[in-house]
Amino acid sequence: MEVLRLQNLQKSFGSVRALKNASLTLREGEVVALLGDNGAGKSTLIKAISGVFPIDRGDIYVRGEKVSIRSTRDAMDLGIETIHQDTSLAPDLSIARNLFLGREPVNFGWLGVFAPLDLAKLRKAASELLKRVGISKKLDADALVSTLSGGERQSIAISRAMQFAAKVIILDEPTNNLGVEETHGVLRFVKEVRDAGHSVLLITHNIHHVFQVADRIVVMRRGEIVAEQTVADTDLLTVESIITGADMSALLKEARAR
Amino acid sequence: MVHSVMTIAAEDDAPRVKGRSSLLRSPQFSSFIILVVLLAVFAVADANFLSPLNISNMMAFLPELGIIALGMTLLLTAGEFDLSVGAVFGLAPVLVMLLVQNGGWDIGVALLAGLLLCIAIGAINGLIVTKIGISSFLVTLSMLLVVRGAALYITQGFPLKSWDQPGFFVTLLAGSFNVGSFRFYTSLWWFIGLSLFAIYILRYAKLGNWISAIGSNRNAAVARGVPADAVKIWLFIATSVLAGLAGMISAFRISAASPVAGTGYELEVIAMVVVGGTALTGGRGTILGTIVGALMLRAIRNGIVLIGVPGLAYNIFVGLIILAMLILHALLQKNAARS
Structure with a gap:
């Protein structure tokens, strides 16, 4: 079942067109990897979905219903949870306080922030x-x-997203700065999250990780989505060549021929 | 499955620090120990230190800086600070007394005008810091000059006689009462009440969770839907209002409003807060620590006079003691991180 659909999203910053007609569909219980070089528009795309800034044009559908996402709060209320690289948790707060940050259970709710x-x-x-x-x-x-x-921090952040029954969990470079063991821990955790029925949009630089956990691969270049393939139908070299825009397999063939 | 992964991830089996042990290691506790030691040293060095008269004196001064320190603690915890508090401390009573004496305003209305002025100063500080994105150091430093300059200009540099007719407002802000041979001012109640409120806010209220989170990792807080800018603006306003309140209390107590009152208070207040264990970088704030810090700085200023340190050398000692406290906090912090 379709959980999230982005249709022709556009976003410009001044004269820079960061997103040009980006369309993407995310289904229930799948991990989609979003790949692309620096400046390809990956972070613009996820920021648009998570409500960091509004899009200029285009439509976002959650479970088939058209929605407008104007703030991070809107995104969370729609069940879209984003976990940024190192910015998801407040280090000086306890795990419990972090898990419920922004959604604290309170007594006497009429007192508002007090x-x-x-x-x-x-x-x-x-x-x-x-x-x-x-x-x-x-x-x-x-x-x-x-x-x-x-690794523990990433797991806490991901658990928090699961806690609030997020339909879509966006992971922005979740394995950055992690050791080998911790990286495997987080990747396995991602699989469990998927098996629990959540959809995951995974942004990463590391193509090897993608082949370990993703069901589908979406590649962005210069603000556009240039390729969309299931992992089973492709291989590392092909994906790499799409990302860079150079036909690496052709180059490789040439090199071998020589 | 995940569990096994995490077993690898977390190397040691030692239970994490919690409960009583974390209280003993907390910065406010070490500050408290040092306060007790300092008080003991001063008490032994000079018998007058613990005399009712001297304690009454200390308790008269304490709330005036302490009240500002409460606001500063919350602001620092959210990752900002305010250098204009000393100037606001001077300007608020000066404006109120001018309106009463030269403008013929009713004291109640004039006090309301003073309150609005403080709110406006805090709001301007907060708006510039959050919406334009200039560091609070620069914004409030400029505001210090503007506010102090305004106080000097509207008074032409002369101190004003303050409101000395007994009445509701004087009793409310600067009334005094005797307990045995001790003489206390109502400002002490203000300090106690506001301290309890600040403790509640920072430790138990939803707002406190937000304040700490903003100072600890602003982006994380914003990503969770916490209105970081609004919280900061209100904290700037609160700090400014508390500085104005302290200024009024002081002016009523000494029956004079001076345009240079509160000069240097901004640094003294920040010193109280960080000596108490609140992190200058935000995220970790403690009101109890600030109360200990306020008591400590007051006791140091008072004690070194009594034990006969030459007047011009006060600040050498004050500075050295603050430095020693900060080094101690840094070492404790390092130690905690290692364990």
């Missing part, structure tokens, strides 16, 4: 969540995020 946090509920929900995603043994819900490793 309402007291429901600390018992906060802690309980956080522990349950950590247990459910299988990382409770090591992590205390009250521990500060600054005491966690990079």
Whole structure:
């Protein structure tokens, strides 16, 4: 089933056309990898979906319904959760407080921002969540995020997105700055997220990771989507050549012939 | 499956720091220990230090800087600071007294005008910092000059006689009462009340979660839908209003409003806050620490006079003690990170 559909999205910054007619469909329970060189328009695209800035033209559909996303709040309310490289968590806050940041359970809600946090509920929900995603043994819900490793932080951020029953989870370079073991941990976690029925849009530089977890590959170049293939139907070299725009397989053949 | 992965990811099996041990390691606790040591040293060095008269004196001064420090703590926790507080401390009472004495305004209405002035100054600070994106250091430094200049200009540099007729407002802001041989001012109640409110906000309210998150990682907070700019603007306003309130309290207490009152208070207040353990870089704030810091700086200023340090050498000691405190916090922080 189709979860998210982007149709002819356009976005310009001054005279720079960062997005030209980008269209993309994301189905339930699949991992789509978004690839492209620096400046290809990947981050513009995900920022548009996650409500960082409005698009100039084009339509966004969530579960077949046309929506307008004007703020990060709008995106979250529609079930679109974005996890940015290093910017997803506040290191000086506890895991529990991070998990519910912006959606804190409170008592006396009519007090607005002055309402007291429901600390018992906060802690309980956080522990349950950590247990459910299988990382409770090591992590205390009250521990500060600054005491966690990079992989643990990514897992916390992804769990948070799952917690709020996100339909679409956008992962922006989730394996950046991670060690080998941690990278595998996060990638396996991504598969589990998919198996739990969430759709994942994965932005990464690392093509090898893509072949480990993605179902489909979408390649962007100069603000446009230039290729869309299922992983089974393609290979690393082909994808690489699409990204750079050079026909690498032809070059390789030539080199071999010589 | 994920569990096994995480086992590899997390190397040690040691339980994470929590509960009582984290309180003992917290910066406000180490500050508290040093405060106790300082008080003990001063008490031993000079018997008058703990005399009712001296304690009453310290408690009269404490709220005036302490109240500003509460606002500054919240602002610093959100990652900004305000250098214009000392100037606002001077301008607010000067404006109020001018309106009363030269304009014939009612004191209540004049106080309201003073409040609006503080709100406006805070809002301008906040709007420029958040919407135009200039660092709060530069914005509030400029504001310091503007506000102090305004106070000097409208008074032509002369101090004004403050409101000295007893009445509701004087009692409310600068009334005094005796407890045994101690003499306390109502400003102490203001400080206690506002401290409790600030503790509640920062530790228990939704707003406090937002403030810490903004200072810790603004982008993360914004990505979660936290209105970071609005929160910062309101904190600038709150800090400015608290500075004006402290200025009024001081002016009523000494029955004079001077255009140069509060000069240098901005740095003294920031010193109180960081000595208490709040991080200058944002994200980690402690009101209890700030109260300890305010008490400490007050005690140091008072104590070194009593033990006979020459007047002109005060600041050497104050500066050295602040530096020592900050080094201690930095070492504790490093230590905590390593464990």
